[in-house]
Amino acid sequence: MPLGTAHVTKTTADKFIPEIWSDEIIAAYKKNLVAANLFSKMSFQGKKGDTLHIPKPTRGNASEKTAQTQVALIAATETEVQVLINKHYEYSRLIEDIVEVQALSSMRKFYTDDAGYALSRQVDTDLIRLGRGVNGATVGTNDYATSSATTNAFIGSNGTTVYNSTTSNAAALADDAIRRSIQRLDDADVPMTDRFLIVPPTTRRTLMGLARFTEQSFTGEAAGANTIRNGQIGDVYGVKVYVTTNADTAAGTSGTDRIVLLAHKDAFVLAEQMGVRSQTQYKQEYLGTLFTSDMLYGVAELRDDAAVALAVPA
Numbered sequence: 001m002p003l004g005t006a007h008v009t010k011t012t013a014d015k016f017i018p019e020i021w022s023d024e025i026i027a028a029y030k031k032n033l034v035a036a037n038l039f040s041k042m043s044f045q046g047k048k049g050d051t052l053h054i055p056k057p058t059r060g061n062a063s064e065k066t067a068q069t070q071v072a073l074i075a076a077t078e079t080e081v082q083v084l085i086n087k088h089y090e091y092s093r094l095i096e097d098i099v100e101v102q103a104l105s106s107m108r109k110f111y112t113d114d115a116g117y118a119l120s121r122q123v124d125t126d127l128i129r130l131g132r133g134v135n136g137a138t139v140g141t142n143d144y145a146t147s148s149a150t151t152n153a154f155i156g157s158n159g160t161t162v163y164n165s166t167t168s169n170a171a172a173l174a175d176d177a178i179r180r181s182i183q184r185l186d187d188a189d190v191p192m193t194d195r196f197l198i199v200p201p202t203t204r205r206t207l208m209g210l211a212r213f214t215e216q217s218f219t220g221e222a223a224g225a226n227t228i229r230n231g232q233i234g235d236v237y238g239v240k241v242y243v244t245t246n247a248d249t250a251a252g253t254s255g256t257d258r259i260v261l262l263a264h265k266d267a268f269v270l271a272e273q274m275g276v277r278s279q280t281q282y283k284q285e286y287l288g289t290l291f292t293s294d295m296l297y298g299v300a301e302l303r304d305d306a307a308v309a310l311a312v313p314a
Contacts, residue, residue, distance in 0.1 A: 051084055087126060124244065132309075
């Protein structure tokens, strides 16, 4: 047989080259992110350790200067936010040789897209669930409201009434609740830029039925323009609105209520110690190729009063 006609090349063995898998998965991962693209992100890649320490200095006040007196010195015991790098998630498939031989090449595209989607959904879930701990509440349950002293959720109709998961008084999102929630951020001196609203599909349906949310002055788009991109469906009072099926849930007597989250990007943080990594290994004992994609990261609340949760019906 002539030389050069029976070689294993990049073309014939492309399914076993991990770089191709990695590029496709990273692209799918970035495409499907919603919350991770909105909140603060810090790189911890290449560094050792399991905890990221973020300084949290106290804001100072200006003092009036009196003639012939010393300036007023400001001294505060500064605090920090610790981000535990404790989330390691993976997506794996073992592709047997018979499948590799007989399956269409589109199979790899599905697996890479699916891996990217699965990992991005997990990251978004972990970030969004930090909403369970804003405004003094305790992370660890999906109750969202135990008493008026520790609640971190209000009902979607007015943004004032405390959400009660026992009686499930969740209500559809209304203009009044959005304005009241924006005021909560204003009162907490949260910057007016980089705010956003994350809503579930049920709330998107509600907004699409209200004329004021489809007016050009609120969406920021010319009539007939396409505002759907990366989950964004428009603006309201200068706050960008994003829809995701990954919006959080809250247990209620009438079923599982959903959570609308109004937040500033500095409310939560995502720290990546190892971005999306893909590896393949031939397993002779199974006559197949093991494909795994994984990542290592941590999430934490940065500013307790920079987000407001609103409970709406599922």
